[in-house]
Amino acid sequence: xxxxxxxxxxxxYGAQDIFTNLFLEIPPQARIAxxxxxxxxxxxxxxxxxxxxxxxxxRIQRARQIKIGYLPQEATLxxxxxxxxxxxxxxxxxxxVEQQLHQLEAAMALSTAPxxxxxxxxxxxxxxxxxxxxxxxxxxRQTLSGLGFKETxxxxxxxxxxxxxxxxxxxxxxxxxxxxxxxxxxxTNHLDIQAVEWLEGYLSQWQGAxxxxxxxxxxxxRVVNQIWEMSSNGLEIYRGNYTDYLHQxxxxxxxxxxxxxxxxxxxxxxxxxxxxxxxxxxxxQAKGRLRRLSRYLEAVEKAGMESVVGRxxxxxxxxxxATSQIMSLDEATRRVHGLRPPRQHLPAVGLNxxxxxxxxxxxxxxxxxxxxxxxxxxxxxxxxxxxxxxxxCVALIGPNGAGKTTFLKTLLGLIPxxxxxxxxxxxxxxxxxxxxxxDLLPDNTLMQEIERIAPHLLPSEIxxxxxxFQFNGDDVYKKVSMISGGERSRLALAKVSLTNANLLLxxxxTNHLDIxxxxxxxxxLNDYTGTILLxxxxxxLIDALASQIWEIEPDEKSLRIFxxxxxxxxxxxxxxxxxxxxxxxxxxxxxxxxxxxxxxxKRKRARLEEVENTISALEKQIAILERKLENPPPxxxxxxxxxxxxxxxxxxxxxxxxxxxxxxxxxxxx
Numbered sequence: 001x002x003x004x005x006x007x008x009x010x011x012x013y014g015a016q017d018i019f020t021n022l023f024l025e026i027p028p029q030a031r032i033a034x035x036x037x038x039x040x041x042x043x044x045x046x047x048x049x050x051x052x053x054x055x056x057x058x059r060i061q062r063a064r065q066i067k068i069g070y071l072p073q074e075a076t077l078x079x080x081x082x083x084x085x086x087x088x089x090x091x092x093x094x095x096x097v098e099q100q101l102h103q104l105e106a107a108m109a110l111s112t113a114p115x116x117x118x119x120x121x122x123x124x125x126x127x128x129x130x131x132x133x134x135x136x137x138x139x140x141r142q143t144l145s146g147l148g149f150k151e152t153x154x155x156x157x158x159x160x161x162x163x164x165x166x167x168x169x170x171x172x173x174x175x176x177x178x179x180x181x182x183x184x185x186x187x188t189n190h191l192d193i194q195a196v197e198w199l200e201g202y203l204s205q206w207q208g209a210x211x212x213x214x215x216x217x218x219x220x221x222r223v224v225n226q227i228w229e230m231s232s233n234g235l236e237i238y239r240g241n242y243t244d245y246l247h248q249x250x251x252x253x254x255x256x257x258x259x260x261x262x263x264x265x266x267x268x269x270x271x272x273x274x275x276x277x278x279x280x281x282x283x284x285q286a287k288g289r290l291r292r293l294s295r296y297l298e299a300v301e302k303a304g305m306e307s308v309v310g311r312x313x314x315x316x317x318x319x320x321x322a323t324s325q326i327m328s329l330d331e332a333t334r335r336v337h338g339l340r341p342p343r344q345h346l347p348a349v350g351l352n353x354x355x356x357x358x359x360x361x362x363x364x365x366x367x368x369x370x371x372x373x374x375x376x377x378x379x380x381x382x383x384x385x386x387x388x389x390x391x392x393c394v395a396l397i398g399p400n401g402a403g404k405t406t407f408l409k410t411l412l413g414l415i416p417x418x419x420x421x422x423x424x425x426x427x428x429x430x431x432x433x434x435x436x437x438x439d440l441l442p443d444n445t446l447m448q449e450i451e452r453i454a455p456h457l458l459p460s461e462i463x464x465x466x467x468x469f470q471f472n473g474d475d476v477y478k479k480v481s482m483i484s485g486g487e488r489s490r491l492a493l494a495k496v497s498l499t500n501a502n503l504l505l506x507x508x509x510t511n512h513l514d515i516x517x518x519x520x521x522x523x524x525l526n527d528y529t530g531t532i533l534l535x536x537x538x539x540x541l542i543d544a545l546a547s548q549i550w551e552i553e554p555d556e557k558s559l560r561i562f563x564x565x566x567x568x569x570x571x572x573x574x575x576x577x578x579x580x581x582x583x584x585x586x587x588x589x590x591x592x593x594x595x596x597x598x599x600x601x602k603r604k605r606a607r608l609e610e611v612e613n614t615i616s617a618l619e620k621q622i623a624i625l626e627r628k629l630e631n632p633p634p635x636x637x638x639x640x641x642x643x644x645x646x647x648x649x650x651x652x653x654x655x656x657x658x659x660x661x662x663x664x665x666x667x668x669x670x
Contacts, residue, residue, distance in 0.1 A: 002027050003066055003181050003209055004049060009058035011044055018044055022058070022235045024228065026181065030209045033220045033242070036230035038486055038514040042213045043073065045230070046183055049211070069174030070183045075167040079158045083149065083169055086158055087140045090176035094133045100124055135606045143172045146198035148191060148400070164190035175202065182210040188219050192400045193537055215515055217242050218539035233304070242540075256306060256342040263305055267293070267336045274329060287326070294327040297335045305339070355530040356500035360426035363503060363531045364388040364411065369420035371407050379418040380406060381557045386550075390425075390502075393525075393532040395542040395566065398552030404535045405435060407552070407559075408505050411533070431501035435508040435535070437488045439495075442481035446471055446491060449480060454498050469494045485512035493521070502530040510538045542566045555621075608663045611656050618653050622646065 002025045009022040018041040026032060034042045047053040049060065050070050079086055088095065104121045107113050132139060144154060147168045153161075161169060167190050174182065182203075188196045200222045203210060214220055220227070220242040227238040227245040238245040270293055277286035299308045299322040308316050316322065327335070366386045372379030380403035388394060396404050409415040411422055412432055424430075432439075440449060450462045457465070466476050469490045480488065489512045496504070504525075510518045522541055525532060536542055542549075543566040551560045551569075562569045 001063060002061075003030075003063045004061070006049065006055075006060045007058060009045075009048070009060070010056050011041065011048060011053075012056045019230065019234065024235060026209055026211060028180075028209055029207065030211075030226060031203070031224040032209075032211050032226045032228060033224040034211070034213045034228045034230055035220075035242075035245075035515050037516050040230045040232070042230055043185055046070070046185055046211070046213060050183055063180070066181060067177075067179040068181045068183060069177055069179035071167070071171050071174055071185060071187055073167075073186045073189065074163060075170035077158050077161075077166045077170060081158055082155045083144070083158060083161065084140065084154045086169055087144065087172055087176055090173040091136055091140075092177075094128070094131050094136055097124060097128045097131060098133055101128060138606055138610050140172075140176065141610075143175055146195065146202065147172055148195040168195075178208070180208050182206070182208060182212075184210065184212045184214070186214055187212065188214060188216045188537075193397060193539065194399060196537070196539075215510070215513065215518065216538070216540075217515065217518065218543065221540070253342065259309060260305060260339075260341050263309060264336070264339060267339075271329075271333055271336060274332075278329060290329065290332060291326045293332055294325065295322050297327070297332065297339075298322040298325075300339065301335070305342075353497060353504070353524055353528045353530070354500060355502035355528075356429060357427060357502065359390050359428050359502040359531065361390050362387065362425040363390055363392075363428065364425060364533075365423050367421050367423070369410075369422060370418040371403055371410055372418035373406075374416060374418065376418070379557070381552055381554070381559055383407075383420070383559045384561060386561070388531065388533070390531055391529065392547050393534060393545045394548045394550055395546035396533065396535045396550045396552070397537075397542070399554060402552040402554045404552060405507055408432070408507055408533070408535060412505065428503050429499070429501045430503045430505065431496050431499040432505045433492055433496055433507060433509055435511065437492050440480045440488060440491065442479065444480055446476045446478060446480070446483075449491060450494065450498070453495055465494060465497075466491075486514065486517075489513055490517070504528070504530060504532045504534075506532065507535045508537065509534070510536060510541060539566055556624075604663055604666060608660065611660045611663065615653055615656050615660065618649055618656070622649050622653070 005025040007023055009024070010020040011018040022045070034045065036042055044053065048055050050068050051060075051062075052070075077086070081089075101121070101124055104117060104124065108117055108121065128134070141154075145151075149165075149168070149172075153165075158166065158169065171184075171187060187199065191199065196216065196219055200219060203223050210223070212220070212224060222241070224241055225239070227240070227242065229236045229238065229245070229249070238248045240248070270289060274286045274290050274293070277283060278290070280286075295313075295317070296308065299316050299320045302320040302322065303316070307319075364386065365388070366383055368385070369383040370379035371381055371383060396407065398404055406415060410417055411424075412430065413422075441452075444452065446466055447459065447462055450457065450465060454462070463476055466472075471487075471490070480491070483491070489509070493509070509521060513521065518538065518541065522544055525541075525545055532545065534542065534546065546566060547564070549562040549564070549566060549569045551562065552558075553560055562572065
């Protein structure tokens with residue numbers, strides 16, 4: 001039985017139809033993504049399916065007692081709780097059982113306890129264990145850490161968290177609550193790559209169903225097995241992940257084009273027969289054919305050729321309401337010639353990037369470069385001596401706050417290096433796309449923004465340029481401060497298209513862009529003959545374009561260089577991680593009959609295991625620092641920093657060892 005289904009679902013706001021006549025079904029354990037252009041109604045559909053908004057028409061059926069966890073794009077939490085307390089709310093079922101156990105423990109201490117209390121306690125204890133009650137502290141820690149929170153954030157009040165942190169907190173809550181159906185609206189928006197990869201791993205083990213709206217194509221490739229494509233024509237279903245969807249979509253486009261051409265040829269022959277016989281001996285046959293052609297054209301115009309060809313006319317007439325009113329021959333001819341071919345490729349992209357002149361072979365090099373601010377005692381990170389050559393595409397990755405934008409601005413000369421030097425090559429014409437679009441003046445109209453960098457363009461030329469970036473009519477007179485994030489991204493790209501640069505520095509170019517716009521941008525950058533330095537969380541774009549990966553490692557305060565694609569980089573990282581993880585014994589343990597233990601003792605055992613894992617992780621970090629101190633860097637301040645970090649980790653291990661010994665002693669004497 002399906003968890004949720006909908007029939008003939010439609011939504012309108014006044015006279016504007018958002019979507020019409022959708023049929024859908026979500027079976028148990030489904031992994032479904034909804035894709036489509038911005039404004040097509042994806043979020044509206046999610047809200048209707050979960051019951052937060054009413055449909056204009058149609059019916060929705062939900063499984064009895066279904067538990068749905070919904071993540072909106074921006075979670076507005078008004079809780080007067082800490083982050084940890086908020087997460088506990090997602091475990092209320094476990095906490096309720098825990099409270100019952102405490103009540104039974106108190107009752108067992110009384111002489112008047114009923115005789116079956118031990119049996120009840122044992123059954124409840126087994127239920128508690130199956131629910132994960134003895135390890136829920138560890139589960140919360142793993143979930144929060146996986147989503148990018150630090151230990152110091154756990155006790156922070158929700159009200160002091162940023163908007164992005166509140167959305168991540170709500171995501172943690174719904175993951176911990178283990179609903180039957182996860183409904184996630186742009187879940188990766190506020191996550192860095194490491195957190196997104198953790199979420200991918202979590203969802204790969206998820207036993208429930210998931211319905212996801214996301215612009216993260218790499219995430220969809222790794223998580224979903226079905227794609228719903230929403231468009232003005234309705235909902236179209238594809239099997240497989242995002243890459244499978246691209247292949248199937250292309251195949252369908254080709255088949256539709258072939259169908260259209262064959263039908264148009266048939267209709268032209270039909271018109272020719274009618275034209276030759278309408279006034280001759282076969283006039284009755286010609287008029288009959290004209291009547292059939294008239295109703296056929298009316299149905300095609302209402303429902304599309306694919307919905308009409310090869311189907312019984314009684315069914316088509318019922319669905320489309322097509323009449324049998326006969327057209328004139330001229331009208332039928334006009335309508336046949338007016339049939340539009342199906343969309344068989346992405347819309348023509350307005351972004352046209354062609355370097356005006358070729359740069360030198362050497363585009364950029366660095367020498368003993370350290371990135372940071374001169375007002376700070378320590379740099380953010382050190383950079384090995386880099387060489388960037390013409391025609392290469394480099395992806396710069398790293399956690400949020402690692403210094404990626406600072407690095408780009410240092411290369412541009414907008415920020416001086418903490419130390420070292422950056423040397424740019426000859427004949428360079430650089431274009432910089434800022435993540436926050438700081439170069440857009442909020443009080444300017446869109447027309448004025450283009451005119452500011454291209455004063456030679458006529459107003460009609462500016463309007464034509466903006467139209468290629470989907471700004472039409474009076475949109476061009478809107479102020480920058482009044483447009484959305486996606487519209488700002490498109491305006492910034494329109495400005496870049498006018499530069500004719502041979503070196504592009506792009507800081508999160510796909511931010512706020514819907515998937516069709518991302519695909520078009522990827523196509524244009526793939527055809528670009530200049531050099532690209534790309535900062536992005538869009539791993540699909542990185543994997544398609546990058547020939548090098550530069551990764552900022554904040555813990556090491558260094559930049560790591562990898563020659564190859566993102567997929568190859570990820571495989572190497574996974575191999576390194578596997579080598580550093582000790583192999584567990586595969587021998588079967590000897591069966592041991594254990595006595596039942598109290599919840600308090602089980603929590604101690606869970607804490608003991610957590611302490612052991614933490615000590616192991618810290619010892620690995622200490623080993624890395626020891627190797628660095630054996631061959632110290634030339635900078636005395638850096639050596640001092642390494643020594644301070646080494647002592648801090650040693651002290652942390654010492655404290656944990658004391659706690660471990662105490663827990664071991666309590667375990668042995670229990």
